[in-house]
Amino acid sequence: MFNILKSTALGLGAAALLTTTAMADGHGGPYAPYADTTLIVNFPAHPHYDAVMRILPEFTKETGIEVEVDQLPYLKMRERQTLELAQDEGEYDLIAYVVFSKADYVYADQLENLAKYFMNPKLADPSYDADDLIDGYVYNIGFAGGGKGYLEGKTGSLFGIPYGSETSILGYRKDIFEKHGLEVPETYEQMLDLACKIPELEPGMGGVASRAASGHHASHAFLLHLAPLGGRVFDDEWNPIVNNAAGVKAANALKKIVDCGPEGATNFGFGEALGSFLNGDTAMFLDTTVVAGQINDPDKSKVVGKVDWALHPMGTRRGSQTGGFGIGIPANAENKEAAFLLMQWLTSKTGDKMVALAGGNPSRFSTHADADVNAKFPHMATFGEALKHADPDWRPIIPVWGKINADLGTTLSKVLTEGLDIQEALDGVAERTKAVMTEAGYYTWN
Amino acid sequence: MRPALANRLTPYMFLAPAAVIMAIALLYPLGYMIWGSFRDWSPSQTIGEAEFVGFKNYITLWNDPNFRESLGVTLKFAFFVVTFEMIIGVGLALLLDRDLRGMSLLRTLFILPMMIAPVVVGLMWRYMYHPTVGTYNRLLDWLGLPTVDWLGQHALMSIIIADIWQWTPFIFILSLAALQSLPRSALEAARIDGATGWQQIIHIKLPLMMPVLIVTALLRLIDAFKVLEVILVMTEGGPGLSTEILALRISRTATEFRELGVAAAMSNYLLILLLGLTVAMFAFNRLQEIRAARVRAAVEEDE
Structure with missing residues (x-):
C-alpha cells in the first residue's frame, strides 16, 4: 500500500515537473532567454x-x-x-x-x-x-x-x-448647454464669453473649472492658453517672450476664467478644479484627458451621463497640451x-x-x-x-524649467489674487527668466 | 601606562562613544550641508562632481527678492503664532490650575490637537476653510454674514489660526506643569498678605514661571521656523508667495528647482537665524539669573 502511494506521488511529481518544463518552453521565441x-x-x-x-x-x-x-x-x-x-x-x-x-x-x-x-x-x-x-x-x-x-x-x-x-480637452455639461440653447465653444473668444455668461444664467455655477493655485497650478493653467493663443515662453534664440501680446492675452484669459469661475477658484489645484466640475459647480472643464474615467463613476461624480467632450478651443491656432x-x-x-x-x-x-x-x-x-x-x-x-493637435512645444523641457515655472506660477497667482498688473507681472517674469537663462549658459553663442 | 595618566584619560574614554555618535549623527550631516552650500549642485550629481562656487549661493540668495519675501513671511508667521500661543496657552494654564471634577479628562482633551499628524491637521483645516462647503463659510452663510476667502485673501491669517490651534496645547501643558511645581509657600504668603488673584499672577506666578516660559517660547519659536507640512497641505505657499515660509522654499528649491547648493545655503541662513535667537534667549535668561542673584545678595546683606 505504502509503495503504491509512494510511486503515485513520484509519478505526480514527475508529471508536474514535465508540465512546468513544457510551460517554460511554451514561452519560447524572443522571450525564452529571459523567462x-x-x-x-x-x-x-x-x-x-x-x-x-x-x-x-x-x-x-x-x-x-x-x-x-x-x-x-x-x-x-x-x-x-x-x-x-x-x-x-x-x-x-x-x-x-x-x-x-x-x-x-x-x-x-x-x-x-x-x-x-x-x-x-x-x-x-x-x-x-x-x-x-x-x-x-x-x-x-x-x-x-x-x-x-x-x-x-x-x-x-x-x-x-x-x-x-x-x-487637454474641453468637458462641458450637455444638460446646461441644452437648457439655455448654448453652442459648444470652438474658439477662445466663444469660450471666454460663455465662461462669464454661465454664472448669470445659472446663479451659483461657475463657467470653467481651472487650476489657479500659486506655483505649478497657475503656471500650468496659463500655458494651457498660451499655445493656442499663439504665444511661446521663448523665441528660437531662447529670449523670453512670455510678456508679448499673446502672453498678456493668455494671462487675461486665465484671469477671466478664474474671475467667472466657482467660488474660491483662485486657490484651486488640479484636485479642486476637477472636484468642482464633478460636483456640478461649473459648466465646463478645460484640462487633461485623464479625468474621463472619473466623470461617469457615480462614487466620485454627481454629473454622470451629463458630460460631453470637445476639442480644446482654438485661438490663433490649435495647440493642446502634451x-x-x-x-x-x-x-x-x-x-x-x-x-x-x-x-x-x-x-x-x-x-x-x-x-x-x-x-x-x-x-x-x-x-x-x-x-x-x-x-x-x-x-x-x-x-x-x-x-x-497636441503641441509638443507648449512648455519648454529644459533643466532650468522648474525654477522658471515656479516663478511664473507665483507671479500669476499674484495677478489673480492681489490684482498685480498683467503686463508688469509678465515683464518681471521675462526679466528674471532671462537672468536664469544667462546663468545656465543659454546665451553663450550669442 | 602610568596610573595618573590612565586616571586622567578615563573620563574621556567614557565620553568617547557619545562623541563618536555625535560626530556621525550630527556633525557629519551638518558639515555636509555647509560644504554643499558652497557648490553648484544638482540632484543628479554626487557632491564631488558639483562645481565649487564659493559664496555665490549666499550672495544670490541675499539679492533674491523671493527669498527675502519668504524670510519676511517666516518672521511674521513665527512672531504671531508664538505671541498668541503664549498668551492663550499660559492663560488657559492659569485658568485650569485648580481642582475641578473631570480635570484630567479636560486636560487630555486640550492636548489632542498636538497629537494629530500635521498632514491631517493641514487637510482638516483646508476643508474647514473651503470657500463653499467649508465649515466656516457655511456657518457665516447660515448666520447671514458675508463669507470670507480664507485661503485666498487671508491665507497667512488662516494658517496662523491653524497653527495656534495645533500648538497652543504644547504651551499649555508646559505652563501647567510649571504652575503646579511652584512653591506653595510663596503663594500662601501672598494670600495671607491679601494679594488679589491678579496680583498673585503678575507678581508671583508669572515671574516664578519665567525660566520655563522662556524655554517653552524658544522651543515653539524654533519649531515655528521649521513648520512645513501643515502649510504645504493647506496652501502650498500661495497665493503668490504670501504663505511660503522658508522651510517650504528650501524644499521647493531642492526638489522643484533642483538647486541643492542654494537649498543648503538657505538652510544655513535659517540655522544661523535660529542659533542667534537661541543664544539671545539664553543670554537673556542668564542675565535675569545674575540680576536675581544680585537682588538676593542685596537682601541678605540688608538682613
Whole structure:
C-alpha cells in the first residue's frame, strides 16, 4: 500500500515537473532567454498605471518574465528616481517618468538610448509599427537632442516611449448647454464669453473649472492658453517672450476664467478644479484627458451621463497640451534587454489596446480609432482628434524649467489674487527668466 | 601606562562613544550641508562632481527678492503664532490650575490637537476653510454674514489660526506643569498678605514661571521656523508667495528647482537665524539669573 502511494506521488511529481518544463518552453521565441527574469519597475500611482497593473499578469503569462512594481505617488517618484539613477547599480529595470524629468535624466546620461534595442533583431518586434505612436507624444516625452534640445529634429534620438500620456480637452455639461440653447465653444473668444455668461444664467455655477493655485497650478493653467493663443515662453534664440501680446492675452484669459469661475477658484489645484466640475459647480472643464474615467463613476461624480467632450478651443491656432508619462530604461538597470521587451510589449498595438480597455490612456492612433475601444469609451474618438493637435512645444523641457515655472506660477497667482498688473507681472517674469537663462549658459553663442 | 595618566584619560574614554555618535549623527550631516552650500549642485550629481562656487549661493540668495519675501513671511508667521500661543496657552494654564471634577479628562482633551499628524491637521483645516462647503463659510452663510476667502485673501491669517490651534496645547501643558511645581509657600504668603488673584499672577506666578516660559517660547519659536507640512497641505505657499515660509522654499528649491547648493545655503541662513535667537534667549535668561542673584545678595546683606 505504502509503495503504491509512494510511486503515485513520484509519478505526480514527475508529471508536474514535465508540465512546468513544457510551460517554460511554451514561452519560447524572443522571450525564452529571459523567462526566469524578475523585472523591478517604478510606476506612479495614477489611473493609467492602475490599468497597467491589471494587464501585467498577462505579460508574465505570455513571456514568463516576472514584474515587480514599485508604485509611488507621482510627485515622490522623481525624488526616488533621482537617488536610484545616480547609483552605480540601480534597483529599477524600467521607470515611468514625468515629462519634464526627461531633460534632467537624459542630460545626466541616466537613460538608455533606445537605438541599440530597436537595432537588435533578437529584441525588436518587426510588427511594432512605431509610426502609429502619436507624434506629439513621442517628441514631447521620448525624444531628446533634436530642435531646442528637446524636440523633433535631425540630431535627436529616442530615450523613452510615451505611456500614459495626456492632452487637454474641453468637458462641458450637455444638460446646461441644452437648457439655455448654448453652442459648444470652438474658439477662445466663444469660450471666454460663455465662461462669464454661465454664472448669470445659472446663479451659483461657475463657467470653467481651472487650476489657479500659486506655483505649478497657475503656471500650468496659463500655458494651457498660451499655445493656442499663439504665444511661446521663448523665441528660437531662447529670449523670453512670455510678456508679448499673446502672453498678456493668455494671462487675461486665465484671469477671466478664474474671475467667472466657482467660488474660491483662485486657490484651486488640479484636485479642486476637477472636484468642482464633478460636483456640478461649473459648466465646463478645460484640462487633461485623464479625468474621463472619473466623470461617469457615480462614487466620485454627481454629473454622470451629463458630460460631453470637445476639442480644446482654438485661438490663433490649435495647440493642446502634451503631458503625462513615458517609460524608459535606466542606464544603471540590471536587466535592460528584458526591460526593453516589457516596454515593447506594453506599447505594442495589442498592449496599447489592452490597457485602453482596462481604463488607461492609449498612446497610439490605431487604438483611438479602434472599434472595441470606442464601443466601451465613446469619447475616445474625440480624444484621438485632439491628439492630432497636441503641441509638443507648449512648455519648454529644459533643466532650468522648474525654477522658471515656479516663478511664473507665483507671479500669476499674484495677478489673480492681489490684482498685480498683467503686463508688469509678465515683464518681471521675462526679466528674471532671462537672468536664469544667462546663468545656465543659454546665451553663450550669442 | 602610568596610573595618573590612565586616571586622567578615563573620563574621556567614557565620553568617547557619545562623541563618536555625535560626530556621525550630527556633525557629519551638518558639515555636509555647509560644504554643499558652497557648490553648484544638482540632484543628479554626487557632491564631488558639483562645481565649487564659493559664496555665490549666499550672495544670490541675499539679492533674491523671493527669498527675502519668504524670510519676511517666516518672521511674521513665527512672531504671531508664538505671541498668541503664549498668551492663550499660559492663560488657559492659569485658568485650569485648580481642582475641578473631570480635570484630567479636560486636560487630555486640550492636548489632542498636538497629537494629530500635521498632514491631517493641514487637510482638516483646508476643508474647514473651503470657500463653499467649508465649515466656516457655511456657518457665516447660515448666520447671514458675508463669507470670507480664507485661503485666498487671508491665507497667512488662516494658517496662523491653524497653527495656534495645533500648538497652543504644547504651551499649555508646559505652563501647567510649571504652575503646579511652584512653591506653595510663596503663594500662601501672598494670600495671607491679601494679594488679589491678579496680583498673585503678575507678581508671583508669572515671574516664578519665567525660566520655563522662556524655554517653552524658544522651543515653539524654533519649531515655528521649521513648520512645513501643515502649510504645504493647506496652501502650498500661495497665493503668490504670501504663505511660503522658508522651510517650504528650501524644499521647493531642492526638489522643484533642483538647486541643492542654494537649498543648503538657505538652510544655513535659517540655522544661523535660529542659533542667534537661541543664544539671545539664553543670554537673556542668564542675565535675569545674575540680576536675581544680585537682588538676593542685596537682601541678605540688608538682613
